[in-house]
Amino acid sequence: xxxxxxxxxxxxxxxxxxxxxxxxxxxxxxxxxxxxxxxxxxxxxxxxxxxxxxxxxxxxxxxxxxxxxxxxxxxxxxxxxxxxxxxxxxxxxxxxxxxxxxxxxxxxxxxxxxxxxxxxxxxxxxxxxxxxxxxxxxxxxxxxxxxxxxxxxxxxxxxxxxxxxxxxxxxxxxxxxxxxxxxxxxxxxxxxxxxxxxxxxxxxxxxxxxxxxxxxxxxxxxxxxxxxxxxxxxxxxxxxxxxxxxxxxxxxxxxxxxxxxxxxxxxxxxxxxxxxxxxxxxxxxxxxxxxxxxxxxxxxxxxxxxxxxxxxxxxxxxxxxxxxxxxxxxxxxxxxxxxxxxxxxxxxxxxxxxxxxxxxxxxxxxxxxxxxxxxxxxxxxxxxxxxxxxxxxxxxxxxxxxxxxxxxxxxxxxxxxxxxxxxxxxxxxxxxxxxxxxxxxxxxxxxxxxxxxxxxxxxxxxxxxxxxxxxxxxxxxxx
Numbered sequence: 001x002x003x004x005x006x007x008x009x010x011x012x013x014x015x016x017x018x019x020x021x022x023x024x025x026x027x028x029x030x031x032x033x034x035x036x037x038x039x040x041x042x043x044x045x046x047x048x049x050x051x052x053x054x055x056x057x058x059x060x061x062x063x064x065x066x067x068x069x070x071x072x073x074x075x076x077x078x079x080x081x082x083x084x085x086x087x088x089x090x091x092x093x094x095x096x097x098x099x100x101x102x103x104x105x106x107x108x109x110x111x112x113x114x115x116x117x118x119x120x121x122x123x124x125x126x127x128x129x130x131x132x133x134x135x136x137x138x139x140x141x142x143x144x145x146x147x148x149x150x151x152x153x154x155x156x157x158x159x160x161x162x163x164x165x166x167x168x169x170x171x172x173x174x175x176x177x178x179x180x181x182x183x184x185x186x187x188x189x190x191x192x193x194x195x196x197x198x199x200x201x202x203x204x205x206x207x208x209x210x211x212x213x214x215x216x217x218x219x220x221x222x223x224x225x226x227x228x229x230x231x232x233x234x235x236x237x238x239x240x241x242x243x244x245x246x247x248x249x250x251x252x253x254x255x256x257x258x259x260x261x262x263x264x265x266x267x268x269x270x271x272x273x274x275x276x277x278x279x280x281x282x283x284x285x286x287x288x289x290x291x292x293x294x295x296x297x298x299x300x301x302x303x304x305x306x307x308x309x310x311x312x313x314x315x316x317x318x319x320x321x322x323x324x325x326x327x328x329x330x331x332x333x334x335x336x337x338x339x340x341x342x343x344x345x346x347x348x349x350x351x352x353x354x355x356x357x358x359x360x361x362x363x364x365x366x367x368x369x370x371x372x373x374x375x376x377x378x379x380x381x382x383x384x385x386x387x388x389x390x391x392x393x394x395x396x397x398x399x400x401x402x403x404x405x406x407x408x409x410x411x412x413x414x415x416x417x418x419x420x421x422x423x424x425x426x427x428x429x430x431x432x433x434x435x436x437x438x439x440x441x442x443x444x445x446x447x448x449x450x451x452x453x454x455x456x457x458x459x460x461x462x463x464x465x466x467x468x469x470x471x472x473x474x475x476x477x478x479x
Contacts, residue, residue, distance in 0.1 A: 024077075027069040032477045034062045037339060039332075039470035041449075054466045060089040065118070075127075079142075081119035119143060119155055135163040144175060146194050146209055147236060150249050150277050150294075150363065153324045169196040177321065178220050186224040188215040190320065204239040209251070213320055218257060219356035220321050230255030230271065230320070230358060243284075249277040253318055255358070262310040273297040273317035275363055277327075281372075288374045292329065292388075298365030301397025301416050316364030316394070322355045327362055329370060331427045331445030332470045333390055334362055338429060338443040339472040365399030366422070367391045380433040390422040392452040403454035403462045417462070421450030442473045 038058040064084045071077040121140025129135045138160040146152040158175040171194040180186030192211035211232040218228035234251035255271040262268045274297055281290025296317040303312045319325055326335055370388035392399050397416035406414035427445030434440055447468040454462050 023072070025071040027071060029067045029069075029479060030065040031479070032062070032064045033474055034060065035339065035472065035474045036060050037470065037472045039468070039472075041465045041468040062086045062089070067119075075125040075130075077123050079119065079121055079123060079140075080117075083116045083118040085116070133163055133165050135161065137161055144173060144192075146171075146173075146192055146211065147234065147249055147251070148325050149247075149327050150275055151209070151232065151234065151251055151319055151323070151325055152192070152211065153326065154320070154322050156322070167197055167199050169198055171195075178215070178217060180217055180221075180224065184224065186217045188213070188217065188220055190214075203241070204237060207236045207238070209234040209236070211320070213255070213358075221356065225260040226257065226266075228255065228257045228358075230318075244280050244282045245290075247277075247279045249275070251275050251317070255318075264306040264310065267309065268311040269314050270311065271314045271316075271318060271358070273315055273364065275317045286376050288376075290372055292370040292372070293368070294327065294329075294363075295367040296360075296363040296365065296393065298392070298394035298399060299397075300395040302395075304397075316360050318358035318360055318364055321357055321359065323359070323361070325361060325363075329368065330386065330388060330425050331429070331443040331472060332425050332447045332468050333422070333445075336429060336443050336445075336472075338441045338474045339470070360399075365392060365394045367393055382431040383428065384431075385426075385428045387424070387426040389424055390447075390450075392420055392422055394418075398452040398454075401452050401454045402456050403451070404456055407462045409461065417451070417454065419450065419452035419454070422452045423450040423467075424448045437478050439476045439478075440473070441476070442471075444471045445469065 036059075038056065040056050041054060063086070064082075066082045068080045068082075069077050070079070119141050121138055121142045123136065123138045126135040126137060139158075141155060141157050142160065143155055144152065144158050144160070156175050156177060158173055161172040163170050163172075171192075173190075173192045175190040175192070176187070177190055178186075178188030180188075190211065190213050192209070194207065194209045196205055196207040198205050209232065211230075213228070213230040215228040217224040218226045230253060232251055232253045234249060236247075236249045238247050240246070252274045253271060257269040257271075259266050259268055276295045277293070279290065279292045281288050297315050299314055299316040302308065303314065328335055328337055330336060331339060368388050368390045370386060372384060372386035374382060374384040376382045396418050398419055400422060401417075401419070403417040403419070404414045405417050425445055425447040427443065429441060429443040432440045449465055449467050453468075454464055456462060
């Protein structure tokens with residue numbers, strides 16, 4: 001802790017000196033949060049091999065973020081953004097950089113943990129265009145968000161140009177996920193663009209996106225004998241229709257992974273999938289009533305078998321490597337504003353979360369229909385309840401579970417079971433505003449498990465897990 005305080009003091013001193021020397025205005029913002037979690041069969045899914053099948057788990061974690069804006073004028077500023085994490089209170093200190101280990105105890109514990117540098121970039125308006133086509137440039141390591149509830153949200157080295165020709169809002173981005181060697185053609189680039197039509201006094205804002213992932217080494221930072229290209233095309237509508245707030249998305253992905261020499265273990269892969277999303281809610285006095293629908297295509301698991309040959313189809317909707325896109329939907333299966341990063345049921349199954357390959361994450365192979373209502377009787381109190389059905393869209397297998405087609409017979413012999421029902425989840429979240437900047441939230445959820453959650457390991461075939469549940473809380477201070 002002393003080292004972190006010393007570092008903070010040095011940072012404040014340096015930026016105070018910089019402000020005096022270069023006449024910049026110093027602004028600070030960020031957050032500190034502490035979370036608790038207790039759950040059954042949610043951490044990474046019902047996985048007996050991990051030794052936590054049907055067991056109750058519990059922990060506490062915390063995070064801090066400090067964002068510093070050095071504002072030279074209304075047209076120019078620099079941003080430096082720090083983050084520090086305790087993945088678990090009382091965690092064992094590891095070796096190396098100790099990222100996310102601020103929960104270690106005593107001497108050599110949290111005192112020795114490095115603060116992470118999350119973002120740093122320059123943000124400026126292009127001179128001479130303010131009164132004609134206002135244009136802003138942001139260059140450096142930054143948060144790149146494009147429809148982040150269904151597609152892309154990631155920190156990374158990016159050049160972003162934002163321009164406003166008439167009623168259009170146009171975002172042009174070039175990102176560099178992978179460099180490889182400086183002298184070889186082994187880079188990975190992400191080119192993306194988003195457009196929004198914002199007409200004055202018109203409550204609907206239609207938009208679109210296009211993104212192209214061009215990898216000369218795949219997986220990311222892997223060997224350059226595998227190339228990959230992915231193209232995403234999307235359309236969306238946000239805004240109001242009468243009293244209703246709406247948010248809709250449709251995104252299609254097409255791509256290929258080409259091996260220099262395809263084998264049964266490493267075949268060529270052809271990707272083609274899509275996602276549809278809609279959220280509608282209507283405020284009525286102290287109440288807000290709404291519904292959410294999501295459908296994302298899933299794979300055919302028979303295409304995973306060696307018998308599928310040297311070229312195989314992938315039909316699941318996938319998002320870029322490393323994207324932290326997150327549909328805030330529930331407490332147990334997906335994530336809520338209370339437990340935004342817990343490895344819940346829907347978040348982890350095999351290769352669903354990937355930092356180096358395209359990933360299904362919380363989308364591919366899943367669909368849901370959700371109804372919700374919130375009630376705010378007081379300025380400092382909000383109560384939200386929800387119920388949802390969660391279904392499986394994979395063919396010849398299941399998205400989360402890996403049960404055999406014949407009970408008692410391994411799936412390698414009998415094939416995978418193909419079930420439709422992941423389950424029905426219901427839950428509630430209570431938000432309490434303690435002070436203007438301090439909020440305490442508690443969430444609880446229960447998932448009535450369907451057949452698509454049955455799992456198999458070396459010792460047990462077609463285990464039926466206990467119904468997953470979770471109780472989570474968060475104390476959040478924003479400044």
